[in-house]
Amino acid sequence: MSRVPTHREGRVLHIVNNAPEQRNAFGLDFYDGMIPAIESASSDDVGAVVISGAGGFFCAGGDVRRLAVAHKEPYAARRHGVDRLHEMIRAIRACPRPVIAAVEGGAVGAGASLAAACDLIVASKDAYFMLAYVKIGITPDGGATWSFARALPRQFATEMALTGGRVAAARLHQLGMVNRLADDPLAEALIWAGELAAGPPDAMTGIKRMIGAAEEAAFEAQLEMEADGIANALAGSEGIEGATAFVEKREARFHRK
Structure with missing residues (x-):
């Protein structure tokens, strides 16, 4: 092997x-x-x-x-x-x-x-x-x-x-x-x-990046990273699907075939 x-x-x-x-x-x-x-x-x-x-x-x-x-x-x-x-x-x-x-x-x-x-x-x-x-x-x-x-x-x-x-x-x-x-x-x-x-891959990638940066970043820099991240994510396919699924009271489908 x-x-x-x-x-x-x-x-x-x-x-x-x-x-x-x-x-x-x-x-x-x-x-x-x-x-x-x-x-x-x-x-x-x-x-x-x-x-x-x-x-x-x-x-x-x-x-x-x-x-x-x-x-x-x-x-x-x-x-x-x-x-x-x-x-x-x-x-x-x-x-x-x-x-x-x-x-x-x-x-x-x-x-x-x-x-x-x-x-x-x-x-x-x-x-x-x-x-x-x-x-x-x-x-x-x-x-x-x-x-x-x-x-x-x-x-x-x-x-x-x-x-x-x-x-x-x-x-x-x-x-x-x-x-x-x-x-x-x-x-x-x-x-x-x-x-x-099964979760949203782009969001998870962003979370990993932010957690990693937080170990070294100044507070204001971290706030800026978070603000930029969520503003972009809200208009992304995962954010749209997640928010829509919540409003429609159904499971989000982040991985459509």
Whole structure:
């Protein structure tokens, strides 16, 4: 089977991190499959994306066996793998469709960064997250220090990074970083993705863009973005259909065949 197999379930694109014998640790072959898979979600017939790991484990992060010999490589070679990881993280953040991480088992190191880069997280009740980099004497990558510091209280994110200890998904759910806990996170994520995929794609793309901008934008700039967005959306096909359906007391049909 492919290193990064994809499946379509209606308008939902399901992407699988498929190296269970390595607890789905990253390698260049993963990025080579993952990046184009994520970029394909900009297609009009994709409404939402789910990312999961094979074999009941989301992702163990970087392959430590490769990291252990990285000191023998020149700086450019050491940077290459990280740059590919960051290209993947940017692709997820830039994806116009909602991306849901379905986390089973563990999300460790860059695996935690991958989950945090997604728009939404559904985790199993016994799952855990670890920013384990410090355990092997290195610093985080994959946007971990950015994502966790914004999603969590600064002191808690600092504790995670400095200790590298396990944090239960239930704890991150209490703090709002994990959206849902489920007995079967993949099934729950696919159902949720199907519901999102039935919604208005242009509006959702705009919402993702605004939420992303809000992390850096000044208040007045955010108000301007919102004003421009809604003024255009009200005259767009989705806005017209949504408002008309509400007045007519029927379900909106955002995806006419």
